[in-house]
Amino acid sequence: MQAPMPHRPATDEALPGDLAIALYEAMARTRGVGSVLVSASISVSISIGGSADAPAPCPPPEPPTRKQSHAAGDEAFIVGAAAGMDSGDWIFPFPYAFGAALWRGMPVESALRRARGLEGPWPADPHWKAGRVASASLAGRHLAHAVGAAWGARVRRTADAVLALIPSDAPSGGDFHTALNFAGVTRAPVVVVCALKGVAAAAVAYGLHGARADGSDVGLVLSVVREARTRAASGQGATLIEATLPEDEGADPLARMRRQLESRALWDEGRERQLHATIESALASANAATHGGGDKHDFLDDVYARPHAT
Amino acid sequence: MTEMNMVQAINDALRTEMRRDERVVVLGEDVGKVGGVFRVTQGLQDEFGEERVIDTPLSEGGIVGTAIGMALFGLVPIPEIQFADFIYPAYDQIVSELAKMRWRSGGEYTAKMVVRAPVGGGIRGGLYHSQSPEALFIHVPGLKVVCPSNPSDAKGLLLASVRDPDPVLFFEPKRVYRAAKGEVPEGDFTVPLGKAAVVREGGHVTVLAWGAMLYEAIAAADEAAKRGIEAEIIDLRTLWPVDIDTIVTSVEKTGRIVVVHEAPKTCGFGAELIALVSERAFLRLEAPPVRVCGYDTPFPYTLEMDYLPLAGRILPALVETASF
Numbered sequence: 001m002q003a004p005m006p007h008r009p010a011t012d013e014a015l016p017g018d019l020a021i022a023l024y025e026a027m028a029r030t031r032g033v034g035s036v037l038v039s040a041s042i043s044v045s046i047s048i049g050g051s052a053d054a055p056a057p058c059p060p061p062e063p064p065t066r067k068q069s070h071a072a073g074d075e076a077f078i079v080g081a082a083a084g085m086d087s088g089d090w091i092f093p094f095p096y097a098f099g100a101a102l103w104r105g106m107p108v109e110s111a112l113r114r115a116r117g118l119e120g121p122w123p124a125d126p127h128w129k130a131g132r133v134a135s136a137s138l139a140g141r142h143l144a145h146a147v148g149a150a151w152g153a154r155v156r157r158t159a160d161a162v163l164a165l166i167p168s169d170a171p172s173g174g175d176f177h178t179a180l181n182f183a184g185v186t187r188a189p190v191v192v193v194c195a196l197k198g199v200a201a202a203a204v205a206y207g208l209h210g211a212r213a214d215g216s217d218v219g220l221v222l223s224v225v226r227e228a229r230t231r232a233a234s235g236q237g238a239t240l241i242e243a244t245l246p247e248d249e250g251a252d253p254l255a256r257m258r259r260q261l262e263s264r265a266l267w268d269e270g271r272e273r274q275l276h277a278t279i280e281s282a283l284a285s286a287n288a289a290t291h292g293g294g295d296k297h298d299f300l301d302d303v304y305a306r307p308h309a310t
Numbered sequence: 311m312t313e314m315n316m317v318q319a320i321n322d323a324l325r326t327e328m329r330r331d332e333r334v335v336v337l338g339e340d341v342g343k344v345g346g347v348f349r350v351t352q353g354l355q356d357e358f359g360e361e362r363v364i365d366t367p368l369s370e371g372g373i374v375g376t377a378i379g380m381a382l383f384g385l386v387p388i389p390e391i392q393f394a395d396f397i398y399p400a401y402d403q404i405v406s407e408l409a410k411m412r413w414r415s416g417g418e419y420t421a422k423m424v425v426r427a428p429v430g431g432g433i434r435g436g437l438y439h440s441q442s443p444e445a446l447f448i449h450v451p452g453l454k455v456v457c458p459s460n461p462s463d464a465k466g467l468l469l470a471s472v473r474d475p476d477p478v479l480f481f482e483p484k485r486v487y488r489a490a491k492g493e494v495p496e497g498d499f500t501v502p503l504g505k506a507a508v509v510r511e512g513g514h515v516t517v518l519a520w521g522a523m524l525y526e527a528i529a530a531a532d533e534a535a536k537r538g539i540e541a542e543i544i545d546l547r548t549l550w551p552v553d554i555d556t557i558v559t560s561v562e563k564t565g566r567i568v569v570v571h572e573a574p575k576t577c578g579f580g581a582e583l584i585a586l587v588s589e590r591a592f593l594r595l596e597a598p599p600v601r602v603c604g605y606d607t608p609f610p611y612t613l614e615m616d617y618l619p620l621a622g623r624i625l626p627a628l629v630e631t632a633s634f
Contacts, residue, residue, distance in 0.1 A: 090382070141407060144372055148379020155335060155361050155385060162379075178372040185367055186376075302417040303451045305475035308504065308551040 015219045017266050023083060023218045024257045024267070025275060027075035030099035031254060032279040033111045034072060036287070037096075074195060076218035076253035077243040078165060079103050081193045083218075084225025085163045092146035093165040094139055100165060108279055112286035140170035143179035143192065150188035150232070161232040163225070166194040168244075171202070180206040180240065189232035191225055193241045200242035208238045215243035216251040219260075311493040316486060319461035319494045320350050320426075323468040324388065326498055328358050331386060334472065337364040338373055338390030347392045348428060348487055370400035374425065378407055381421035386472060391427040394481060395438045400425075401446070408477050409452030424471045424478045429457065430522050430572050431618055432485035436611035442521075442573040442604070447479045448550045448582070454503060455549040457481040459524040462494045463547055466501030474503055483521035490525075506553035508560065512540030514632045515566040518557065518583055520546040523570045523619060530624035539632045541568075549579060557583070558590045565596035566631045570619050575603035597634035600627045 015023070078099035082091055093100045098111050113119035146164035153160040170176050171194065183190055184207035192208075195215065203210030209231065213224040221243050228239035245251050261267035300307070314322065328334045336351055336358075342365040345352030355363035366373050370391055377387035391397045397404075404425065411421040431440035447453050454476050458464040464482065471478040509524070510531060519527040524545050531541035542560050546552060561567050567587055569580035580601040587599065602619040610617050 092379075141375070141402065144375025144403065145379035145382065145407070148376030148381075149383040150379070151376055152380040152383030152385045155380070156383070160383075175371065175375070178367075178369045179375065181367050181369070182372045182376050302413045302415075304454075304551075305412070305420075 014264065015222075017264070019083075020219070020257070020261060020264075021266060023079055023222070024254070024261055026079045026083075026099065026103045027218060027254050027257065028275055029102050029108050029279055030075045030079060031072065032276075032283060033098060033102070033108055033115075034096070036112060036283055037115055073245050073251075073253065074215070075099055076257070077193060077195055077215040077221055080218040080221030081163055081165060081191075081225045081241075081243070084222040085161065085191070085229055089161055089163060089229070090146070090149045091163045091165070092142045092149070094142070094167045094170070096167075097165045100163075108282040109286040112283055113289060116286070116289075118286075118289050139167050140173045140175035140179070143170070143175055144182065146192070147179045147183045147186070147188050147190050147238075150183070150190035150238070151186050153189055154186065154235075159233050161189040161191060161229045163229075164190060164192045166192060166196075168194070168196040170194065171196050171199055180208065180238075183238040184208050187235070187237040189229075189235075190238045191228040191232055191241065192238060193221070193225060193243050195244055196242065197244045198242070200240055203240040206240070208240045209236075210240050210242070212242045212244075215245045216253045216256050218253060218257055312496055313491055314461045314465075314494045315488045315491045316458070316461045316464045316482065317348060317350050317488055319465040320468055320482065321352060321354070322494065323465040323472075324351065324354060325357065326465075327469055327472050328354065328362065330498065331472075332362075333384060334386045334388060335362045335364060335380065336388045336390065337366050337377060339366060339368050339392055341365060341390050346390060348484065350426075350482075350487075351390065370396055370398075371403055374400040374403040374408065377423050377425075378403060378411070378421045381423050382411075382419055387423045388472065389423065389425050391425060393435070393439050394427040394429040394443055395441045397425075397427055397443065404447070404453070404477075404479075405450050409450045411452075412476070413452060420475065422475055422477055424468065424480050426468075426480045426482060428484035428487070429481040430483045430485050431609055431614045432522060434611070434614065435484075436614075437609055440609040440614065442481075442571065444479075444481055444549055444571075445573060445577060445579045445582075448579055452477070454478045454551065455481065456503065456547065457483065457521045457549055458547060459483065459486070459519075459521055459545050460490050461492045463501050463507070463545075465494055466499055467503065467547060469498065470500040470503050473500070478503075481521070485522040486525065501547070503548045504551045504553055506547055506556040507545045508542065508556065509545045510541065510543040512542040512564070514540045514564055515542070515568060515628055516557070516560040516564045517541050517543045517568045517570065517624075517628070518546060518580075519543065519570040520549060521572070523572055526619065526621045527570050527624055529621035530628055533621065533625050534628045534632070537629065539628055541628055541632075552583070552586070554586050554590070557587060561587050561591045562594045565594055566634070567595070568600045568602060568624070568627050568631055570602045570624055572604050572618060574606045575601055576606050578603055597631045600631050602627045 078097045082100040082103040091100050146162045150162040200210040200212050341351040342355040342363045373389045377389045380387045429442045517527045584599040
């Protein structure tokens with residue numbers, strides 16, 4: 001058992017150029033989708049499941065600022081953590097951590113179409129994400145699944161590790177305690193990243209490693225998660241990582257990363273405009289879609305492997 | 311064939327499947343070194359090791375929740391809940407996650423597993439060791455529910471459940487864990503899910519029962535036979551999906567139906583069974599359907615034999631229904 005690691009401040013360490021750009025673009029896509037979902041939530045145009053006959057268009061996206069996006073400010077924590085894992089690792093995100101799926105390759109159009117119920121899996125569970133990225137609808141229920149999958153890796157003696165992304169409200173529920181207790185007892189190769197300030201201190205109680213990272217620094221989150229993954233996969237147990245934003249209201253992960261890219265001459269205003277044009281075009285395309293939503297009988301499928309009549 | 315009780319038969323099934331399929335793991339409270347609170351898993355950890363027969367922390371939600379993750383990863387978990395009365399902390403994981411995994415992923419992912427739990431009264435277990443919650447799970451789309459009544463069925467149904475592509479709640483009637491003995495096939499065999507067994511033929515009244523109450527139904531039918539009433543008794547074996555064809559065929563013959571179960575009467579599975587029969591054979595009924603059940607009360611400790619629908623309560627129902 002180890003005490004929580006000291007807080008690791010942002011370092012703006014230089015990432016490889018291609019990776020740095022990819023992370024920034026994924027964070028921008030995350031904010032773009034989130035901004036539409038926030039607007040849609042406010043106007044109640046998105047409902048769980050959507051509608052096959054008359055899918056409600058989402059309001060046009062507002063300029064994507066940190067406060068106007070689902071997962072706003074969490075982009076670095078979500079994308080950085082996903083990027084810190086191996087590409088075949090399971091990821092168990094919380095519902096609005098769709099950035100993990102975007103990092104894994106889910107198109108922006110798909111994220112919004114799923115949220116509107118226009119794209120499968122039918123009958124459109126908007127919480128479900130791309131392959132090997134599986135969320136639950138409650139804040140912490142999926143943490144046990146992550147621990148179980150990691151435990152499975154241990155039982156099968158594979159080199160896999162598992163990532164769980166946990167929102168700041170999850171530690172208030174019993175699922176959080178239960179799953180971390182199992183993680184500690186089984187030494188399952190799981191990396192848990194949580195956005196609640198102070199949560200890393202709890203790691204000691206569960207026999208886990210603890211770590212902290214500045215949640216506005218995507219490169220730092222990636223680095224801390226990668227270290228934790230290595231430790232987990234080598235049989236040294238799970239790590240609970242606290243990734244929170246600094247108190248400073250201006251600590252915007254995207255602005256920070258953009259400054260870093262521009263200082264390295266990897267980014268400029270032209271590329272910025274091009275990125276946003278691409279994202280907005282994808283969002284507009286998905287928003288304009290009026291078809292999809294599955295067949296009206298689709299919800300009868302997949303309840304069981306084979307239907308049975310009663 | 312070997313004579314076994316139900317505990318031995320279930321243990322034999324687990325051992326058989328764990329030898330056959332290395333993905334199968336057993337997990338739960340004290341299932342390893344101790345061999346389970348009823349010793350159903352005794353000796354398994356010695357043969358298969360601590361990584362396949364896993365003693366877990368005391369948390370039913372954690373047991374099922376982590377088993378879901380294991381299943382997603384490709385294992386075939388068989389979690390044990392010590393008593394079905396303790397399953398409620400895992401109800402959220404079972405209902406909200408386990409039952410819906412296939413559906414919400416459009417068939418991409420499944421979390422197939424068998425959740426084993428002893429059910430029912432008759433062992434002086436009192437309020438928290440005697441309940442029969444099958445209806446709570448039958449009500450949830452995506453789950454299958456099994457309750458064997460004898461050792462041979464217990465082994466065959468458990469092996470079929472582990473190989474089934476859907477999650478199964480496997481309820482074991484603890485009152486007959488050791489009392490029910492019989493010949494059990496050795497090695498690998500299955501009893502198909504969804505198939506009831508007509509255990510006694512008769513033309514006057516159909517009786518539906520399962521688990522420990524099957525023996526009470528048989529005892530009541532023995533007495534009824536002395537009065538000239540021939541009861542046809544159906545052991546449902548799989549509660550969901552229920553073998554409605556076998557039930558309706560019988561009711562069309564007898565025109566009368568009595569359902570026996572330990573759980574409280576209101577919204578118990580008996581209500582659904584009678585509704586299903588009424589939808590299919592209403593005009594063939596010659597008497598009102600009857601339920602002989604537990605009372606709509608918590609399960610009483612000292613008065614459990616008054617609570618349970620034993621033969622003494624079933625017999626009048628058979629007589630009344632047959633003579634209506």
